[in-house]
Amino acid sequence: MNPITPISTKDTNQKKSLRNNDHNKLSDLLKDFVKTNHLEEGLDKVNVREAWIELMGNGINNYTTNVQLKGDVLHVELSSSVLREELSYGKEKIITMINEALGKELVKTLVLR
Numbered sequence: 001m002n003p004i005t006p007i008s009t010k011d012t013n014q015k016k017s018l019r020n021n022d023h024n025k026l027s028d029l030l031k032d033f034v035k036t037n038h039l040e041e042g043l044d045k046v047n048v049r050e051a052w053i054e055l056m057g058n059g060i061n062n063y064t065t066n067v068q069l070k071g072d073v074l075h076v077e078l079s080s081s082v083l084r085e086e087l088s089y090g091k092e093k094i095i096t097m098i099n100e101a102l103g104k105e106l107v108k109t110l111v112l113r
Contacts, residue, residue, distance in 0.1 A: 044106055045069045051101040052076065055094075060087070072108040074098070084112045 034040060048069045053061055066077040074095075078084045087094065091110045098107050 044102075047102055048074060048098065048106065051098050055097050055101060069107070072106065073111060074107045074109070075111045075113065077113045088112055 034043065045068070049067045052064070052067045052074075056064070060083065063078050063080040063083050064076060065079050066075070068075045076087075078087070091112075095107050095110050099105050
């Protein structure tokens, strides 16, 4: 017959207490994951593209061929030279709107091509 060794209650209580006291919000865990894996830049690029689409609406998006964030410069390619000229008059307002939508000062310059 095999002798049964009793499990100390100290070990099981310690495991339970670690498990029960380790409550974190999922959003905090995801932020930590993004930060430790240096994914902020990629997420910012995606978020800027989505903000452009949401803020500019269908009329401008129909003529938008590419939106890219490089550093703090947002490059937007447009297929209409007339629209490019019109948007160039409101660059500062567009930058402000995008940064407000993102919740941080990400875009400092807008280049329309």
